[in-house]
Amino acid sequence: MIKNIAIVGATHGNEFTGLYLAKYFLKNPNLLKRDSFDTKVIIANPKAVKLTKRYVDRDLNRSFNIKDLHDESLSSYEDYVAKVLNAKLGPKGSKNPKCDFILDLHTTTANMGLSIVVSSDDKLTWEAIYYLCQIEPNLKVFRWLGDEENSFLDSITKSGFAIEVGAVPQGVLRADLFTKTKQLIYHLLDFFEKYNKNEISQDKKSLIIYDHVELVDYPRDERGEIIAMVHPNRQDRDFELINRGDPMFLGFDEREFLYEKQEPLYGVFINEAAYYEKGFAMCLSEKKEVEI
Numbered sequence: 001m002i003k004n005i006a007i008v009g010a011t012h013g014n015e016f017t018g019l020y021l022a023k024y025f026l027k028n029p030n031l032l033k034r035d036s037f038d039t040k041v042i043i044a045n046p047k048a049v050k051l052t053k054r055y056v057d058r059d060l061n062r063s064f065n066i067k068d069l070h071d072e073s074l075s076s077y078e079d080y081v082a083k084v085l086n087a088k089l090g091p092k093g094s095k096n097p098k099c100d101f102i103l104d105l106h107t108t109t110a111n112m113g114l115s116i117v118v119s120s121d122d123k124l125t126w127e128a129i130y131y132l133c134q135i136e137p138n139l140k141v142f143r144w145l146g147d148e149e150n151s152f153l154d155s156i157t158k159s160g161f162a163i164e165v166g167a168v169p170q171g172v173l174r175a176d177l178f179t180k181t182k183q184l185i186y187h188l189l190d191f192f193e194k195y196n197k198n199e200i201s202q203d204k205k206s207l208i209i210y211d212h213v214e215l216v217d218y219p220r221d222e223r224g225e226i227i228a229m230v231h232p233n234r235q236d237r238d239f240e241l242i243n244r245g246d247p248m249f250l251g252f253d254e255r256e257f258l259y260e261k262q263e264p265l266y267g268v269f270i271n272e273a274a275y276y277e278k279g280f281a282m283c284l285s286e287k288k289e290v291e292i
């Protein structure tokens with residue numbers, strides 16, 4: 001039985017879709033009211049919102065590993081926020097968390113359309129994803145094992161995932177993506193109602209997903225400076241297959257950098273603005289069918 005869920009916006013302060021959806025829901029709580037469970041709405045990083053920045057001191061969505069949550073010596077703004085959210089929604093690892101499911105709302109500058117980024121392997125999470133994919137056939141599912149293990153905000157609870165929509169610049173609203181995200185949230189609430197009424201079939205199901213393989217950095221010089229950009233033939237082509245010999249990057253001197261791996265893989269988060277500082281230009285993933 002699902003009793004409490006949380007919808008979190010502005011985990012990154014410059015991702016406006018989640019921020020304005022959260023504000024809209026806080027103003028109109030009846031839109032989220034359902035018979036069998038309660039929904040909390042949270043604006044996660046208000047200080048970053050004020051600055052229209054991803055974060056103040058450190059990336060909040062990498063601040064939830066259990067070690068950091070228990071480390072009292074960590075005192076940055078996001079370390080503080082992470083501890084507050086962990087107390088409010090978790091605590092993480094608890095058998096009796098305050099919240100059963102976290103939906104974390106994000107946007108991306110990559111052309112990922114409407115997608116789900118999931119790290120959890122919990123059954124309820126995957127039942128919810130399967131349900132949404134039946135309603136939204138264009139919804140893509142990317143399973144990310146993460147650049148920093150198990151430290152996403154949605155890892156506070158056993159069940160949860162992030163919605164990523166794009167392409168949209170940071171600090172910008174796009175009506176089409178806002179509306180699609182809102183509709184997906186309503187579908188998710190319907191799922192919980194059905195789940196609580198035992199109307200979700202427990203039969204084995206299968207789903208096509210994109211499974212994280214590796215992160216790819218930009219080509220760099222000996223000083224670590226970027227010397228090339230995502231290739232025009234690669235730009236905006238998230239969830240498309242990349243074969244050996246396909247162009248990946250275009251140098252400032254117009255030199256082409258090609259994909260050299262034998263194994264064809266699918267690009268995801270291609271040219272995401274927030275990942276320049278993390279040192280990756282895209283993720284590579286394999287497309288596979290998983291059983292739920």
Ligand SMILES: [Zn+2]
Pocket residue numbers: 011012015105106107
């Ligand atoms: Zn984000």
